[in-house]
Amino acid sequence: MKLWKMKIVSPVLCVLCFLLLLPFVLSGCHGSRGMAEFVMPETFDTTRNYEITFWAKNDTNKAQTKVYEKAIADFEELYPNITVNLRLYTDYGKIYNDVITNISTGTTPNVCITYPDHIATYLTGTNVVVPLDTLMADTEYGLGGSALLFDGPAQDEIVPQFLSEGIIGGTQYALPYMRSTEACYVNKTFVEKLGYTLPDALTWDFIWEVSAAAAEQDADGTYFVNGQKVMIPFIYKSTDNMMIQMLRQQNADYSTEAGEILLFNDTTEAILYDVAAATGKGAFSTFKISSYPANFLNAGQCIFAIDSTAGATWMGTDAPLCDIAEENLVSFETVVMEIPQYDTENPQMISQGPSVCIFNKDDPQEVLASWLFMQFLLTDDVQIGYAQTEGYVPVTTKAQDSDVYQDYLSRAGEDNETYYKTKIEASRLLLDNIDNTFVTPVFSGSASLRDAAGQLIESVTKSIRRKETVDDAYMEKLFADTASLYRLDSAGGVSVSGDGEDLGPLPTASVILLSVLGGTWVCILAYLVRQKIKTRKKSEN
Amino acid sequence: MKKILALLLACVLAFACVGCGGSDEGAADVKSEGVMTYAEYTAAALDTQVVIEAYVQAKQSWWENQATVYAQDKDGAYFLYNMACSEEDYAKLTPGTKIKVTGYKAEWSGEVEIIDATFEIQEGSYIAEALDVTALLGTDELIKHQNEFVSFKGLTIEAITDADGVEHDFLYNWDGSGEDGSDLYFNVSVNGATYQFTVESYLCGAGTEVYEAVKALKVGDKIDAEGFLYWYEGVNPHITKVTAAQ
Incomplete structure (x- = not known):
């Protein structure tokens, strides 16, 4: 019973x-895994004190840290109830790693310089990153809002291409902070010494041909062009950008907007064979394999150095920043050119540079304080100040069109510091090509895809240097290994909406x-x- | 009685051998089959495969299953950059641990290193004594000791100038753009010349004895220093210890 x-x-x-x-x-x-959705407060409560953290990236450049420090001081003067604590980084990857770690412990910064690719990963947590659309549109505290204590840009004063780069899955999660692209810094003296004339626009064929010519040595191993034992005619700093741009310029596949991986295709293979051929002639290497392009360029050991426009202060005989000993510097004429193209009538180049996002907090007022500071980073003083530190470009037309910035641009070559010619020419290169810039689709996994794109070039270059055979079988294995290493071999990739995403064991x-x-x-x-x-x-x- | 004595002697011999096996101090560096001597490694061309045996002297970093390690045998030193290594194995790489490394010889801005390497832990232990290279600073001889654990005696702290031209005792980052936790840069003079030393934050970060000691240095201080003879466009010692000059 x-x-x-x-x-x-x-x-x-x-x-x-x-x-x-x-x-x-x-x-x-x-x-x-997440927080409550951020709800916009009706007003900003100035009776309370707020302490927010700002994780910022600089290029190991004191001038940039000073811009950040001044921005914070100016902002705190306007908003004495908000204290901004600055934490400096010199590496986007380190910021990314630290953010990931701090998401799990609920200790993310308030405001953070980052890449949209990285934000896509942050978004796998619930309400971790604050959507900006409501904030931006707010008539009082939004872009150009009536309650702001500073003269910030209105939404239509942010360069539309740059603004759109922060849209992920239809929602604005980041604002652009600075923009750059890549430039080819050319030792014109050596190009002409080899019997060539620089064209108006570089082509890949021209680069490969001149680089091969520059790799000619005498029986003693001395290069004819520079009389030295070292010469790497063409060095690329960011091989992920190299692959991405070469594919884009040929209208070849890379990925879909939804995150389908299309990198491993015939055009990619053809690019890799070109890289292999150039490497085999001693005409090409990469930053990861050899070192900074600027070091070789300035020592007269490189002719085409492709690096960010934000690296312009390191390029050229008279560069204000230099890592090599003075006795190793070689005098030559530096020319800043667009990266090589397959179709010079339709140039295409990547848009890159820091963006900024806000992390969600339990206190909406704290988020609003973060948003105010985030907007302050787009004011003219900050934008122009930071843009002058390197070959960056302000992200607002308001700053770009200002008298102060136009005056700065007009004074190229006045000195080798603030008005360093190569730096300002690099900025101009982007200003003249904003309509020719592009970005790759952002989705959870897009950062891995980018790494994989660069790794293909690194792997082929290393293999040729190691006298390995690079043929169809090699390519097949390389594609399979790279897809596996970067977890790109699951069909459809990984979309930001989480469709098909492997969330791991319960x-x-x-x-x-x-x-x-x-x-x-x-x-x-x-x-x-x-x-x-x-x-x-x-x-x- | 003779049998007992013989047994006793045999036991003593066995224990002596085991005792020697615990540390390779003073013993000749005998390489396993297929492993290069340091001389053979030095002679190997760049971009060729190399197989070496060496002893871990210091670990610099681990991230995403890649470890960067200073290793040394009794003839020379090796910088093992981003060697494939699980987090579990990284924990086993304590100073003195013997490892067999297979990778490729490479050079990056003057630093000769082994990249794309794998390793296996072996029996044996050796910790190198710091070699005093003070007299070699500024000479062509110094590069022969690249990556070795070395010492410098009788150094004087000199002012170091930041990007704004302001003099400091030390800098966070090379131009003063960093903050606590960044690499430390400081200048030292000896034998009439000035050299720049670094406390590499991955190797010895904020809170370590050397990091805090360098932050406390003042221009004019006399110090001795130890560290690894790293190279970047010239000698760039990564300092692991500073003490008041003896």
Whole structure:
């Protein structure tokens, strides 16, 4: 009798357990990975004090850290109730790693310089990054808003191409902070010494041809062009950009907007064969394999150095920044040119540079304080000040068109510091080509795809240097290995919406809860079946 | 009695051998089959495969299953850059640990290193004594000791200038653009010449004894220093210890 009671009670208990656990299950699932959605406060509460952290990236450049420090001081003067704590980084990758670590502990910074590719990964947490659309549109505290204590840009004063780069999955998650592209810094003296004339626009054929000519040595191993034992005619700093731009210029596949991986294609293979051929002639190398292009360029050991326009202060005989010994500097004429193109009538180059995002917090007022500071980074003083530190370009037309910035541009070559000619020419290169810039689709996994694109070039270059055979079989294996290494081999890639995303094994707590739920339903069904049988037996009797 | 004595001697011999095996101090550096001597490694061309055996002297960093390590045998030193290494194995790479490394010889801005390497832990232990290279500073001889654990004696701290032309005792980053936790740069003079030393933040970050000691240095202080003879466009010692000059 006792046993029978137990059997009846158990399913009832299970149902009760299920009902009791249900709210916890639901809230647990939500709370474990995210925060409540940010809701815009009606007003900014200036009676309270706020302390926000700003993780900023600089190029190991004191002038840039000074711009950040001045921006913070100026902002705190306007908003004495907001204290901004600056943490400096010199590497986007380190910021990314630290953000990932701090998301799990709920200690993200308030405002952070970052790449949209990285934000796409941050977004896999719930409400981790604050969507900016509502903030931007707010008439009081939004872009150009009436309650702002500074003269910030209106939305239509941010360069549209740059602004659109912060849209992920249809939502604005980042604002541009600075923009740059890549430039080819050319030792014109050596090009002409080799008997060539620089064209108006560089082509890949021209670069490969001149580089091969520059790699000619005498029997003693001395290069004819520079009389030295070292010459790497063509060095590319960022091989991921190199592959991405070469594909784009040929209208070849890379990925879809939704995150389908299309990198491993015939055009990619053809590019890699070109890289292999040039490397085999001693005409090409990369930053990862050899070192900074600027070091070789300035020592007269490189003719075509492709690097960011934000690296312009390191380029050329008279560069204000230089890592090599003075006695190793070689005098030559530096020319800043667009990166080589397949179709010079339709030039295409990457848009890059720091963006800025806001991380969500429990206190909406703190988020609003972060948003105010974020906007302040787009004011003219900050924009122009930072743009002058390197070959960057302000992201607002308001700053670009200002008298101060136009005066700065007009004074190229006045000195080798603020008005360093190569630096200002690099900025001009981007200003003249804003309509020719592009960005790659952003989705969770796009950062890995970018790494993979560069790794293909690095791998082929290393293999040729190591006298390995680079043929169709090699390419097939390289594609498979690279796809596997960067986890790009799952069909469809990974979309930011999470469709098809592998979220890994369930947490133990979830497994236990789901087991309890499953067990409960089994008990209920067993009880119902038993009742049914019992009823039938009674009726049969 | 003779049998007991013989047994006793045999036991003593066995224990002596085991005792020697615990540390390779003073023993000749005998390489395994197929492993290069340091001389053979030095003679190997860049971009060729190399196989070496050496002893971990210091670990610089680990990230995404890649470890950067200073290693040394009794003839010379090796910089193992981004060597494939699990986090679990990284923990095993304590100073003195013997490892067999297979990778490719490379050069980056003057720093000769082994890249794309794998390793296996072997029996044996050796920790190098710091070689005093003070007299070699400024000479062509110094590069022969690249990556070795070295010492410098009788250095005087000199002012170092930031990007704004302001003099400091030390700088965060080469131009003063960093903050606590960044690499430290400081100048020292000896034998009439001035050299720039670095406390590499991945090797010895904020909070380590050397990092805090260098932050406390003042121009004019006399110090001795130890570290690894790293190279970047010239000698760029990565300092791991500073003490008041003896």
